[in-house]
Amino acid sequence: MNLQWFPGHMAKTRRMMTEQLGLIDIVVELLDARLPVSSQNPEINTIVGSKPRLIILNKADLADEEINRKWVEYFKKKGIEAVLLDSVHAKNLNFIADKIRNVLKDKLEKQAEKGMVGRSVKVMVVGIPNVGKSSFINKFAGRASAVTGDRPGVTRGKQWIRLKNGIELLDTPGILWPKFEDEQTGLNLAYVGSIKDEIIDVETLACKLLEFLNGTYKAELCARYKLDDTDGLAGYELLELIGKKRGFVISGGEIDLLRAANIVLDEFRMCRIGRISLETPDVEEEINA
Ligand SMILES: Nc1nc2c(ncn2[C@@H]2O[C@H](COP(=O)(O)OP(=O)(O)OP(=O)(O)O)[C@@H](O)[C@H]2O)c(=O)[nH]1
């Protein structure tokens, strides 16, 4: 992921998306279930406007199950439909088509009353880089779908994928920019690997993650690295302990902290430490819905 968002780039994306919005019935917004706030575009409401929206909390397989449920509840209270999804392992995504129809129920009923039947529902998928847009589109479209080709009036190069269930999907997702202002947002996105590690050095990143884990997922952390008394330990102390446990020793008996840091980040991203959510609706109330 090498995307750099500059003001000009953002304006262009916003413009493109606004153009395409005219053609679609519903926006499917992908958020990372582990960090729904940090993985949301800060201007999503302005961009999407009054278009119906379905939120997919993707990568739900990597997130804390209890917190997943809380997020779904949270969105429900805000009057917005949100579904949990694992775009990689899900067998079929027919239930997403049902959810889409459900969100559009009133509109579809009105169309039916007017005798407008058989019209396809046009869907655009949006989300920040690495959230799983391509995985979702491929799985949702499935093998049996056909690319319908350019349509008149559609931005050149844009293709619609016609699904068997009367849904048409814009084959290129809208790539949105994440929030940058807030340091914690940057850290959260870096932990999960959605922005480059280089924004902050790997050791510091791992230390900050370890401190979070030691506060919120202590049992999982201790189990994974066979630690027992981690109360009040600083990130660097945790990293050193982990390096020691793993035998990452360099010349002179020093611990290879960089190696330990990379291992911690890799294992976190591969869900080896456990299913971990970085944000919960209890403390995060600033989502756009
Ligand atoms: N475990 C898990 N991994 C997922 C899921 N969805 C996507 N991934 C993984 O996340 C990574 C990014 O997925 P993509 O589908 O390429 O994401 P994208 O939004 O298209 O990314 P860009 O094209 O870079 O904007 C890949 O390694 C996927 O295998 C999911 O639901 N669960």
Ligand SMILES: [Mg+2]
């Ligand atoms: Mg992609």
